[in-house]
Amino acid sequence: MDGRGSDEAGLDLSGVGGLIGRPLDRAFFDRPSCEVAPDLLGRVIAHGPVAVRLTEVEAYGGPGQDPASHTYRGRTPRNSVMFGEPGHVYVYFTYGMHFCANLVCLPEDVGSAVLMRAGEVIAGVDVARSRRLTGGNGSSAGRTARTVPDRDLARGPARLAVSLGLVREHNGLDCCSAGGRIRVFEGAPVDPSLVRTGPRTGVAAGAETPWRFWIDGDSTVSPYRPHVRRQRTRV
DNA sequence: TGTTTGATGCGCT
DNA sequence: GCGCATCAAACAA
Numbered sequence: 070m071d072g073r074g075s076d077e078a079g080l081d082l083s084g085v086g087g088l089i090g091r092p093l094d095r096a097f098f099d100r101p102s103c104e105v106a107p108d109l110l111g112r113v114i115a116h117g118p119v120a121v122r123l124t125e126v127e128a129y130g131g132p133g134q135d136p137a138s139h140t141y142r143g144r145t146p147r148n149s150v151m152f153g154e155p156g157h158v159y160v161y162f163t164y165g166m167h168f169c170a171n172l173v174c175l176p177e178d179v180g181s182a183v184l185m186r187a188g189e190v191i192a193g194v195d196v197a198r199s200r201r202l203t204g205g206n207g208s209s210a211g212r213t214a215r216t217v218p219d220r221d222l223a224r225g226p227a228r229l230a231v232s233l234g235l236v237r238e239h240n241g242l243d244c245c246s247a248g249g250r251i252r253v254f255e256g257a258p259v260d261p262s263l264v265r266t267g268p269r270t271g272v273a274a275g276a277e278t279p280w281r282f283w284i285d286g287d288s289t290v291s292p293y294r295p296h297v298r299r300q301r302t303r304v
Numbered sequence: 305t306g307t308t309t310g311a312t313g314c315g316c317t
Numbered sequence: 318g319c320g321c322a323t324c325a326a327a328c329a330a
Contacts, residue, residue, distance in 0.1 A: 127311070137311070139326095147326060164312050165323030171311090186312055227312055272310055298309085 088191070089113040089120065090255035095245040098155035098255075102128035102174040102181040107266070107282040109172070109183055111259035114244070115234045119193035120224050120231045123185055123256075125283040125290045126268045129171070130181030136274035140180025151180040156245035156253075160235050167227035170235045172244070172253070186270065186281070188223040190232055197222045197232035225291045259284055264278045271296050 093112065098105055106128040111121050130138035130151060139148040139161070150159040151173055159171040159182050171182035190197045201217045223229040230236075236252075244251040269281045273296040283290045 129311070139311080142327075145326075162313085162325065165310095165325075167312050169311060177316055186311085225313070269311070273310085294312085296310095 088257065089115075090257075093156075093245070093253045093255055095156040098172060098174050098245070099176060100174060101131050103131065103215050103280050105172070105174045106183045106262055106280065109185075109253075110264060110282060110284055111160075111226035111256045113191065113254040113256040114172075114185065114188070114233065114251065115192070115254065116235060116239075117193070118196050119233055120191050121185075121188035121229060121233060122191050123188045124287045125185075125281070127184040127186055127282070128174075128181070128280040129184060130179075131175065132179065135181075135278065136277070137147060137269060137272040137278070138180065138182075141274075144164070144180065148180060151182050151243045152178055153241070154243070156243060158235070158239055158242045158244055158251055160230065160237060160240040162237060166232040168236055169226040170230045170233065170239075185229055186226045187283075187289050188229055189287070189289045190219065190222045192214075194219060194222065196234075200231050200234055201228065220288045224289050267293070270294050270296075 097108070106126045109123050109126050111122060113120050127235050129135055130140045135141060138248060140151050144152050147161065150157055151171070153173060154177055155173050155175060157173045159173055160168055162168055169184060171184045174181045174183060198217055201222060221228065223232045239251065242251050243249050244253050263285045265285045266279045267281050268276050268279055270291070271294050
């Protein structure tokens with residue numbers, strides 16, 4: 070790729086181009102995840118024809134040894150992306166059927182990231198909906214045959230990943246390079262008085278750490294769920 | 305090598 | 318509101 074002209078090779082955001090501002094550079098992510106997370110609210114992540122305005126995020130990892138983070142027990146093949154360069158995408162598979170997408174923070178060798186929990190699809194709504202209906206990313210998250218309301222398209226981390234079409238193969242992609250398939254844009258500023266913080270959803274360890282950030286009153290924010298230990302299925 | 309749990313979402317009651 | 322589906326990583330023995 071020659072860069073020029075292919076910058077938006079996979080991105081077709083002509084419809085919202087004026088509303089999402091310029092792409093964020095790597096310096097934006099070169100901070101602790103708990104600092105980047107609230108700053109990501111109102112930002113826009115785009116992959117192909119789909120763009121999502123983030124309304125809910127959670128911070129994980131960092132120097133404080135976060136027991137809820139995948140990086141808590143050190144570097145592994147699975148989480149190595151989180152220890153890599155900031156501004157990359159960390160996609161992981163969980164519960165046997167869901168993908169979740171994170172944005173890596175801090176310099177290399179420090180494992181931390183921000184989980185994108187929910188957002189509003191502002192471009193490529195039709196594409197996002199068809200992915201949800203067909204299970205577009207290979208997971209079964211889209212198996213429903215019913216129509217998905219707009220506000221539910223990216224309401225929840227796995228749904229957000231499906232709408233954006235993010236799967237394992239996107240793990241480690243750079244979203245701060247000009248030729249990248251995934252980019253994050255500055256979006257529109259969010260009224261700071263509307264930003265709320267609280268305990269992270271579904272987290273067992275470190276549940277008391279208020280590293281969940283969301284835009285108060287936004288209908289696309291996912292409902293809070295405390296961690297529930299799964300019952301072992303025995304016959 | 306075997307077992308357990310998980311940063312979840314859907315369908316049914 | 319509740320229970321289930323399903324796979325990979327991590328841990329214990």
